[in-house]
Amino acid sequence: MRIAGLASFEFCRKLDGRAWNPAWRWHERRAPLLRITAQDGSSGIGEGWSRPGEIAAFHERVREAAPSLIGRDAGEIDAIHEELGKPVSWAEAAFASAVDVALWDLAARRRCVSLHALLDAPRDTVPVYASGGLYEDGKDRNGLAAEMRGYVARGFLAVKMKIGGLTLEDDMARLAAVRAAVGDAVEIIVDAVGQLDRAKAPRWIERLARLGVRSIQAPLADADVEGMAALQRDFPIAIIAGETEYRHAQFERLLQTRAVGMLQFCVGLCGGITGARQLIAAATAAGVEVTLQCYSTAVMQAATFHAGAVAGVRHAEYHMFHTGLYGAFPPGMSQVREGCVQLGERRGLGVDDVLAGMRPVVSVD
Numbered sequence: 001m002r003i004a005g006l007a008s009f010e011f012c013r014k015l016d017g018r019a020w021n022p023a024w025r026w027h028e029r030r031a032p033l034l035r036i037t038a039q040d041g042s043s044g045i046g047e048g049w050s051r052p053g054e055i056a057a058f059h060e061r062v063r064e065a066a067p068s069l070i071g072r073d074a075g076e077i078d079a080i081h082e083e084l085g086k087p088v089s090w091a092e093a094a095f096a097s098a099v100d101v102a103l104w105d106l107a108a109r110r111r112c113v114s115l116h117a118l119l120d121a122p123r124d125t126v127p128v129y130a131s132g133g134l135y136e137d138g139k140d141r142n143g144l145a146a147e148m149r150g151y152v153a154r155g156f157l158a159v160k161m162k163i164g165g166l167t168l169e170d171d172m173a174r175l176a177a178v179r180a181a182v183g184d185a186v187e188i189i190v191d192a193v194g195q196l197d198r199a200k201a202p203r204w205i206e207r208l209a210r211l212g213v214r215s216i217q218a219p220l221a222d223a224d225v226e227g228m229a230a231l232q233r234d235f236p237i238a239i240i241a242g243e244t245e246y247r248h249a250q251f252e253r254l255l256q257t258r259a260v261g262m263l264q265f266c267v268g269l270c271g272g273i274t275g276a277r278q279l280i281a282a283a284t285a286a287g288v289e290v291t292l293q294c295y296s297t298a299v300m301q302a303a304t305f306h307a308g309a310v311a312g313v314r315h316a317e318y319h320m321f322h323t324g325l326y327g328a329f330p331p332g333m334s335q336v337r338e339g340c341v342q343l344g345e346r347r348g349l350g351v352d353d354v355l356a357g358m359r360p361v362v363s364v365d
C-alpha cells in the first residue's frame with residue numbers, strides 16, 4: 001500500500017470577535033487538514049495544530065515535505081514518524097502530527113476497524129471535560145454560570161473556564177458563580193493563559209483552592225518550568241502546561257522536574273497518535289496522569305478521543321467554542337454520558353465526509 005498523494009485543506013470559521021481570552025480575541029478560527037491517499041484510492045485524514053494567523057506555514061511545509069512521502073509504504077507509520085519526528089518549528093511538528101494521524105486513520109479504515117480498536121486501547125469510552133468559559137462582551141458572571149450549568153446538564157462532570165483577564169476579585173467572583181451553578185461534585189479546571197507570574201500566582205492559587213479548583217492550566221509562561229515546579233510543590237492543585245509545546249525533550253523536563261501534576265499535550269502537535277502514545281508511556285512511568293488538549297475541528301477532536309482511550313489518560317478536552325465540523329461525529333461522540341463519550345465502531349477516526357466541498361490548498365502526487 002504505497003502513498004500516492006497528499007493534499008492539505010483549510011477549515012475557516014468566521015467569528016464575531018465578542019469572545020476572548022487574556023491573550024486573543026476570536027475573529028476567526030482556521031485549521032489545517034491533511035488527506036493522504038494510497039495507490040488503491042483509499043485515504044486517511046489528519047489535522048495539525050496551527051498558530052493563529054500563521055496557518056500558511058503549515059501549507060508551505062506540505063509543499064516542502066510531501067514529495068518525500070510519495071511512494072512510501074503507508075503502513076510504515078513508526079518509520080515515517082521517526083523521520084519526521086525531530087521538528088525545529090511548530091509547522092514541522094504540526095505537519096508530522098497530521099501525517100501520523102492520517103496514516104493511522106488510513107490503516108484503521110483499511111482494516112475496517114475503529115482507530116481505538118487498532119490501537120488495542122483498553123476502553124471505548126473516554127472521560128472528557130467541557131472546555132468553554134471564555135470572556136465575552138455582554139456576558140456577565142450569571143451568563144457564564146448558565147453556560148457551565150448547561151454543560152453539566154449535557155452530561156459533563158468536569159468543565160474548564162478562563163481566568164487571568166480581569167482582576168483577582170472579579171475573576172474569583174466569576175468562579176464563585178460557576179461553583180454555585182455546577183455544585184461541589186463537578187471538577188473545575190481554570191486556564192490562566194500564562195497571564196500570572198511568580199509574584200501573583202500563589203495568591204491566585206490559594207483563592208482557587210478555597211473554591212475547590214483541582215487544576216490550573218498555564219499559570220505562568222511555558223518557559224518558566226522552575227516557577228511551575230515551585231507551584232506544584234507548594235500548592236495542592238495540579239499544574240498543567242504544554243498546550244503549544246512540541247518538543248519531547250521539554251515534556252521530559254516537565255516530568256523530571258515534577259513541574260506538572262498532569263502532563264498536557266496536543267495530538268496535532270506532539271507527533272500525532274504515535275507521539276501521544278510515547279508521551280503517555282513516559283508520563284505513566286513518571287507516575288503522572290495525562291490530559292489531552294484540543295481546540296480545533298472534528299478531525300482533531302476525534303483523534304484526541306481515540307488517543308484518550310489509551311491507559312494513563314485522565315481526560316480529554318472537548319471544546320464547546322471551537323466546534324468546527326462537529327456534525328461529522330458519530331452519535332457516541334456527540335453525546336456525553338456520565339462524563340464520557342463513546343467512541344463507537346465506525347472505521348478509523350469515525351468522522352466521514354468532512355472534506356466534502358473543500359478545495360485543496362496544496363496537492364502533491
